[in-house]
Amino acid sequence: MNSRPGGRPYHHGSLPETLVTHAVALLDEAGAEAVAVREVARRAGVAPSAPFRHFPDRAALLAAVTEAVAVDFSERQLAAVTSAGALPFKALGTAFVDYALAHPHRFALVRGAVFGGARTPALEAGHRDFTGRVTELIVAAQERGELRRDDPELIRVAAQALVYGLSQMFVDGYLDASRAEALIDRVLDLFGLGVLGEACRE
Template identity: 55%
Template sequence: MRDEPDGRAGYHHGSLPAALTAAALQLLDERGAERMTVREVARRAGVSPGAPFRHFADRQALLTAVAERVLDDFEQWQLAAVAGERGPAMRAFGLGFVRYAVRHPHRFELVRSRVFGSQQPAELRPRLSRIERTLTDLIVEGQRRGELAAGDPAVVSLAGQALVYGLSLMIVDGYLPPERAEGLVEQVLDTFGLGVVNSASCQEP
């Protein structure tokens, strides 16, 4: 299960953008996006302070490149969670989402700022589309196997994302106690998986 930067951040005659992105990811994990400076990224990559700007227009462009790498790692983490569980794939996918956010709160904050807003950087859209297709495929397969109720996969996907995103935010922000977080998340996912509406109450008298 991949959740750490691959290899060393330093630049050794390889891809400088990749080395800069790896160094920035290390800084993100240590300090958060607000305290990540391009100068420190360059220092850790072993290049001059101006070198990053030959590949990234500004600090925000570098952060977007880091967000793309985080999304790739995020997706692989969730797929590994699905492969390691015997229950419904969508539940495992959602639990993987929350676990990743809790394990890497600074990465989650960066993804929040780049993905869950009014505008998404164009560079991230192909990867986001791929993640969306993966989730849709899991939902369709779950419906085919009878694990999920019939319904518009897009609506099911949105409901699932809203649930795990909200839970992640509540944990990272400290609203839910971290020592009880995972148990609470599993209970919530199971509760909503079963449905919270009593079907008998929906029947006409």
């Protein structure tokens, strides 16, 4: 048994998770280029060679980080839907942009790995599951009369394009992040005018 920083012990089997956690912290601090195996090992309190028993190289560690971030990103969006009192589809979009604003380096990593088209098998499976759940959300909203009766996939792609582009504009500094909350709300409301169902137009 080894020790984590702060004296908390971890069992050997949890070392990969610990290494990924520290790697994500490095990502948050300075971007993907800052994720170095030696520094991750130092922060985990293990020998520089220890990570290589679980990740053969830096690329493998970064792939694990990407998968962890993608899962977290998806879970945050779905959690927003669960806690939304009304219009869960709008809550999903708001959570997307909020995550990009709070974690710009994570968003940059996911943007390249998930939205870039060349997904690993794990990322592909996660992406397929997430988009399937979003499509189910759209269909359910259509059945409640909250969204217009149109191709659910088309609505999903249009909504994703909107929040993806809006997120990138904030991250790039094209839009003022200090106005994000109000702007996100207004932009999503404007988009909603095109997809709202009759029950929400009255």
